[in-house]
Amino acid sequence: MYRYDEFDHSFVQARVAELRDQVERRMAGEITEDQFKPLRLMNGVYLQLHAYMLRVAIPYGTLSSRQLRMLAHIARTYDKGYGHFTTRQNIQYNWPALADIPAILDDLASVEMHAIQTSGNCIRNVTADHFAGAAADEVADPRPYAEILRQWSSVHPEFSYLPRKFKIAVTGSTRDRAAIQVHDIGLHLKKDAAGALGFAVYVGGGQGRTPMIAKKIRDFLPEADLLAYCTAILRVYNLNGRRDNKYKARIKILVHETGAEELTRQVESEFAHLRDTELKLPAADIRAIQAYFAPPALIARPEGDEIVRLARLDSKGFAEWVDQNVTTHRHPDHAAVTISLKGIGEVPGDATDSQMEAIADLAERYGFDEIRVSHEQNLILPHVARADLKAVYDGLVAIGLATANSNLITDIIACPGLDYCALANARSIPVAQDIARRFASLERQREIGELKLKISGCINACGHHHVGHIGILGVEKKGAELYQITLGGSGDENTSIGEIVGRGFPPEELTDAIEMIVDTYLALRLDASERFIDAYRRLGAAPFKEALYAREAKAA
Amino acid sequence: MKVLTANRLIDGEVVWYGAAEAWIETIDTARLARDKASEEALQNVGKAALAANLVVDVELIDVELVGGRIVPTRLRERIRAAGPTNHLHHGKQARPDFVPVA
Incomplete structure (x- = not known):
């Protein structure tokens, strides 16, 4: 690193x-x-x-x-x-x-860390695929480019007082795990026909009170032009982004009001002035940064398959955990492990001091000293030999972090909400805890399959509810908490913004409503391979509205 | 009915202005403003405390009396007065002398 x-x-x-x-x-x-x-x-x-x-x-x-x-x-x-x-x-x-x-x-x-630019109207922490450098489906590790962007954007004199905050995300896979289309700039690292590295560039995505999906303004930007092109985008935004209204100040509003075509023209025009300046990245500099992210020296551990096979027979818990929380690695004898911070009834994303220390020990012993934080509020050990999976699992069981629910309905994103946050209007954490308890049965969760449930306690959408397959937004109505449900959102390569399904629910009715939505899906899906999001896209909102509101419609 | 609340500058601790004319760490003995004149008086106390760098985020909040005890009207302020509802061992509610409002 x-x-x-x-x-x-x-x-x-x-x-x-x-x-x-x-x-x-x-x-x-x-x-x-x-x-x-x-x-x-x-x-x-x-x-x-x-x-x-x-x-x-x-x-x-x-x-x-x-x-x-x-x-x-x-x-x-x-x-x-x-x-x-x-x-x-x-x-x-x-x-x-x-x-x-x-x-x-x-x-x-x-330990080479800080808290600079984690607030304010500047370029914030650049995020990346949490399986970067490990994923089997990756073209190249996106983190060297994220690091280049970090160095360029740290106390950048021109971009320290932008109209509003600015978030950049980078993925190196076609399968987008970094939600790049809901960022101010989303970068998809890919190769052109000649095998050269570059980026598809997306601009103007975001959530908050005005959710927008980013527009692709470049299909292939050579890697050498990364800083020149990002500078061009930031310059157009810094000049033309609205400063009169905080709620209309993000670049997504500028893209929307200007139109993607005209904005692209402006960016390209600025870029034409910048592309052959000192912002052009020398290949040697890119390779020097890449060297910091050189993959660990993974050696063949072919015994892993047999060890995993036997351990699965021995422990149902291990087998379930492998099925759910272990991801294919580019090296066949290794795997990426998701450590769920979503234990049933726990606070999504919280870890205790001793849990963090135990994970650090596991990473040191079995994971080449690397840990990742995912935007889904879990921790990842990106490089674990399959032969060591059982040892890692046992270590996680000992600290209560072996919950086998990655990508299932209890793997909930939740913002801190009104239990902590000065901006929140309603609580998020207790809602997540209650839903997780209702769906605690792993058998039931696995029957439901992949389902991304995301909760925000206010319109700022830190809990990413707009891109939840099921999204929940807490609001304050007449002094009480009320929760709106959105359906059909998705934050991957097929990004979509969820649609509000109908009137909101008070806290005591919310979990029942979620269960009703899930049961409706289970009854209507073609078969177990049709995920919730796919079924919703096929069926639309109607059957879910019917299930949630038909009785009151008839009563009225 | 209103009381004056803030966060203490040095550590962010939630405080209220007390009946005994000091900033206190639990709401129970906060000074109540039952009319406009008392509200104004509290507001002036808040401005002075902010200027003296004792507290930040000073605010007059609505409260009611429940069984003789002061209870904020808004959930947000009830959570500030007790602590996070998901972590009952953190915040004011973790203190041995904390008595929840029934």
């Missing part, structure tokens, strides 16, 4: 020193909250309902064991013994004292 050079170290240390001074001056009363707030936000320090919140950047979701241990140390020393992994592949601490933030940032800097 990427290692800081001297410049990176001194830059991050200087930023910590700067914030330490700002915090001291704030606590001494030398600067006001109005002066301090933008400074703390530039370093990921928010104020939530109960306390400050620190959001730490995990570039493209990649961690070493040493870094994960430090995240555990911070949770234990400065917080309440846990951290919350987010849909942006970051981690949030919910209870740090302002006075402790500089010490936390010192600890992070010691």
Whole structure:
């Protein structure tokens, strides 16, 4: 993985020193909250309902064991013994004292981490496929390009005060696991007919109060032009994006109001001026960054097949976990493991300090020292020999993280919601917990099959409800929580925005409504191979509306 | 009926302005404003405390009395007064002397 050079170290240390001074001056009363707030936000320090919140950047979701241990140390020393992994592949601490933030940032800097640009109207943490470098269906590892974008966008003087925040996602596979079409810029790394690497470029996707699917404005951008083209996009946005209305300031609105064709023309025109400047990436520089992401030296472990076969016979739990949480690796003797942070009744995305340490140990022992955070709020061990899967499974059972529910209905994305978040209108976590308990039976979950359920506690859509096969949006109505259900959303290569199915449900009726939707699907699907999303696309909303609302329609 | 709430600057702890004219960590003995004049008085206390860098995010919130105890009208403020509903061992509700409103 990427290692800081001297410049990176001194830059991050200087930023910590700067914030330490700002915090001291704030606590001494030398600067006001109005002066301090933008400074703390530039370093990921928010104020939530109960306390400050620190959001730490995990570039493209990649961690070493040493870094994960430090995240555990911070949770234990400065917080309440846990951290919350987010849909942006970051981690949030919910209870740090302002006075402790500089010490936390010192600890992070010691393992080459920081919280810079995790807030504010700048380019945020660049996200990537959590199976990058491991997936069997990958053209090339997208993370070197994410790292190049990270270096380019860190305190970029021209793009530090954009009209609004800006999020970039990169995938190296046709099967999109990074939801690139709901990002401000989505990059799909691919090869042209001659075998050269480049990107399909998508612009103007996003969720929030105005969900939009990104428009593809380039089918193939040579890798050397990545920074010149992204600069062109950002420049057009920075110049023309709306600053008069926060809710219309994202690039998706500019793309929508300008039209994709005209916007493409503007970007290409800007790009024409930039493509042969110092922004052109020399091949040697790209290869130098790629070297940091060189795949681990995987050796043949052909005994794995037999070990897995025997272990499956021996343990039903292991067999179910392999079926659900183990993903095909490009190397036949290896696999990528999804560690579900969605235990039944647990908080989606939360991990305790001791769980993080145990995962760091497993990664060190069996996983080439690498851990990933997925945007679906799980952790991944990307390179595990199949011969070691049983040992990893046993290790996860010991810490309560062997739930075999990856991609099933209880693998729920949920934002922190009104239990923590100052922006939320309704709770998300208890809703996720209640639904997970209702569908706790793994047998039933597997019968239902792949089903992405996503919950947001407000219109900002941190819980990605717009792209949930079943999405839930919490709102406040007459002082009480009410939940709207959307159906048919999807955040993959066939991205779609879910449609509101009808009137919302109070919390005590919501899980029944979800169950009604699932039962309707089960009754109408062609066979078990037709996933919920495919059945919805075939059937439309009508049978689900009928199931949910017919009785009251007749009564009225 | 209203009370004045904020987060303490140094650690973000949720506080209310108390009947005894100090910022307190539980809502039970918060000072109640039952009329416009008392609301204004509380607002001035809040402005002064913000200016003195004691607290941030100062707000007057609606409350009612339930069995003689102060209960915020909005769920958001009830959660601030108790702690996250999914983590009953965190926040004010984890304190040994915390008594939930029945």
